[in-house]
Amino acid sequence: RAVRHGEFWDLVAITAADAEQERAFRRQLAAKLARGELPRGVRYHVFGDPPGHKIGNGGSTLHVLQCLENLYGDKWTSFIVLLIHSGGYSQRLPNASALGKIFTALPLGDPVYQMLELKLAMYIDFPSHMKPGILITCSDDIELYSTGVAETITFDKPGFTALAHPSDLTIGTTHGVFVLDPSSFSGKGGLEYTSCHRFLHKPDIETMRQCGAVRVRGNCSQPCSSGDHSDSEMDSECVYTDSIFYMDHSIAKQLLVFYKQMDTLCCEIDAYGDFLQALGPGATQDYTKNTSNITKEESQLVEVRQKLYSILKGTPLNVIVLNNSKFYHIGTTQEYLFHFTSDSKLKFELDLLSKAFSIFSDKADTLDRSASIIQSILEPGCLIGPGSVIEYSRIGPEVLVGKNCIISGSYINLRVDIPSNCFLCSLSVKIDDQVKYASMVFSVEDDLKKGVKLLSDIYSLQFFGVSLLECLDLWGVQVSSQLFSSDNTQFGLWTARIFPVCSSLSESVRMSLNMLHSVQHKSAFKLHGFKLLSVEEMLSCKDVEDMLKFRDQIYDEICLQ
Template identity: 55%
Template sequence: MAAQVPLIPVGLEAARRESHEAGMCDVEEAALQRETRLRLAKFNSMRGKEVKPGEFWDVVVITAADRQQELAYQQQIADKLAQKELPLGVRYHVFSDPPGPKIGNGGSTLYALHCLQQTYPRELETFTVLLIHAGGYSQRLPNASALGKIFTALPLGNPIYQMLELKLALYVDFPGNMNPGVVVTCADDIELYSGGDFQVRFDRNGIIALAHPSTLSIGTTHGVFVLDPPGHTYQDLEYRTCASYLHKPSVQKMRQSGAVNTRGDRSGPHLASEVVYTDSLFYMDHGTARLLTGFFQELGDVGCEIDAYGDFLQALGPDATLEYTENTANVSKAESKLIEVRKKIYFLLRGTPFTVIALNKSKFYHVGTMEEYIYHLTDDPVLGAELGFQSSVFSIFPDRDENGRVCVIQSVLDTKTRVSPCSVIEYSRLGPDVSVGKYCIVSNLCINSRSNIPDKTFLSSISLMIDGRPMYATILVSTEDDLKKNVASLADLKSLRIFGRSFLECLEVWGLGSSDRLFSGDEKSLSLWNARIFPGCVTLQKSVEVALEMLRGLHGQPSASVDGVKRLSIEEILAYKDVKDMLNYRKMLSKEIASEGQKEMLDG
């Protein structure tokens, strides 16, 4: 085969290089992989069984963006419990943000703590709580938009792991090694670590955060800890005091603040010459949680977007100052009361004990974008080995050597279906004349006709209920498209791009005009997210056929105009989504795959 230019985006190529530079030696990697597999095995032994007090979390909370998302999450958790995919005897809750302005994961933390206090007024302070932030609509990974990024499927486990199961597995040792309190984490990241002879213990007052050695470049997009000098002996896991916390700092700021560690600081032989310690999850004791709950009740309404990391942790440490409270660079919409609320949080938390656990042999992975999702599930040999990812899990799919870098999850593929490397297929049924290109995501589809899905295509169908009638819509974009980018007016539409081409050019190919009615929602925010271009039809098959017609048109092949077809934006698709029908479709696939597996066993 002739050599080809790799399709991996520049940003991911840089991430791979940085990961290698700050990577581990083979012995350390083996230790991390061994400890990770032990945690997975421990969690597997708990699935579908009643857990004993102190053996697992007392409470698991998932936050949601709104009431509709809350109901979708609750239904999926109920299904998982019924199918014995989660430990039993645990109090699982979903709390959606109150109506009004976006409040960020900091506001969600305050509101969730308030809800817990209302639900368990007497018992709460004896509980170990895991709080997972999963609100938002996953605009950078739209196959997770309808059912939630905490329910993103992974090529692992039987029954299949989603991000929820993976988070619970990786944190399975925490409840038995912590004082009552709350661990706060996000839904789209993965933390792996080797503690050697030591365990992560959340057994100190105040707030305790985990820290991971990273390159300076990675530090500019995360939170960075300014740690006091270490002791004389190098350990895999170290408790360090923290002078201050920097949120997405510049390299210059990291150097000025003393956040940069070098080999001379004996940060470990596996690290790059210069590293910083970046954040992931953190623990707070119930005393601190009580402070925040009281603050929320006094505030009455958050009314602005605050960050659980940037606005809580920046208030901690002896070197913390008020300076950060007026920096709104990382806020999507700076409400008028934001600075006032930040200052109140600063004075509330100032002086709270702050400990950082430096995990010198650890990895932090983010799986929140289409490009990251494809890379980590198909083309990242390190994470795949650490977690035991498979190229095909719970699927009917011929195991061919040339498809070793393909990821197929709970799908039915014909023996003649052609899938190129570095593509993810989930919850789909593909016929014999279907060809999938490289770096694609195919989700919730049913394709029986002759179809060619080009490289870097995202294609996903969603069940809808509109005015009491079932419908189906299919989203088609490039895996490199920025769905969040918006322009202020129709005159600026030429700067929007889809499938690497001008949005206006694609509209012309599809026979569509650029009127005000082309977009849903706020007219001041025109984006691919709220562009009414995605076909909605009465059958799943028809919706997919129209979407494929649109793809053919972009590649110079004959295609019909979609002007007469009902068109919806992703924003509208999510508003009309029929979660029950989507889950029923997945259950139907599951039964078919299980039945085929039993048949093969009998034939064997």
């Protein structure tokens, strides 16, 4: 139904990495709206990052502000906006790469929900308790919480307001950590409004202790003293970590002025690290010069950080502490498998299903209870091992899928045993204006982000536990700089041209599984005569329409049951 003004978001903005991803997102949004899967009466927009340098989610935030002003003039400052960062190509969860993390399917709903619907549902109470401004979230995390009947999460204070969740100290090392103001924080109850003295971005545990961020569970108002700590003490300690945050329009306008003055942004800005570290009375500009792991191309970063610090310094960082809450991240193959198939808290809290909007035989041996089947058709006779996820796929009667596998967008109609820990994802690609198919296959444990600078070092890259150099020899693929698609000096699995282009979806699956079989059994399987693509190239020439057509065919067949 159409939402009434004031009861929902005025505008939902989704970021994309580039124009190609923007088109893919727009196509999926249009399909959702046509099927009535999203609330009507809301402005939905997709904004691709400008071409050129990567600008990070902070740069994307600034670019979205510019786009909103271009579209709506001054009117945009009266909107209540949900901004979802979904740019990037998800190298740690490649089945979300082609069509976007925000469109990741969940084992829930009939028809299935995707992350976008879950985000809108999770935040459904926020807009009616929010002054005009922008709520910023990422597309691969889930925040669940419980509050008292009379307690309300309200975003009505000037400056920034962030949600905070109690987390183990090790979690804090990979997230933002709030150093809460002890004079305004009691640590009692399920929900508490307080202020942040200082924000730490991915600090080590020693820094958390030195800055007074570590608390004792059950007595969260008392910071822990520094010094030696036993394992039992560590278990009882926590820090408050970040998730989503809100900024009012006065701040947004200041950031937009800064963005316009920059003319062209040539570095990656982190919306969390580079915005929030400037806030609170305890903020210092030390972080602005921390350029470890920064390339020469991003020499502008220090200057940008210092300017942001000067703009935001003194701005309050309000914190809404949710003591009965949990933050979940689903951005890697391991997290994806764990939360969807194990007895995880998330599976229990969301009531995730082992079969969501799918067709499969009711035979007891077809499907292990810990497996997760999402909008797929499993023909009688196939077997799915424990801990595996099958999404948007058609599995034939003579297929045996091992444990802890991810099968996405594939049509498997041959007699085959798919080994445990296999990641298989098929894409439609447009080659010379013709629709073709390519299927990537890896281990769920392979590191697609790893790269080496020298061709002589590619032996250190691992494909399903075997040196890539050995795999290339089995496949008859020569080692040269032409083997890799990227212009960068990094050579890795992401850019290795190893996957054959085929004329049918099922044939591409057969070829890739034969490649894997040859590696596991040390038997030659030559790829002569095939055009080979890297994952990077598969994504750049993907045919979104054909991929969605395959999903729609499965959807229609399930609806007819």
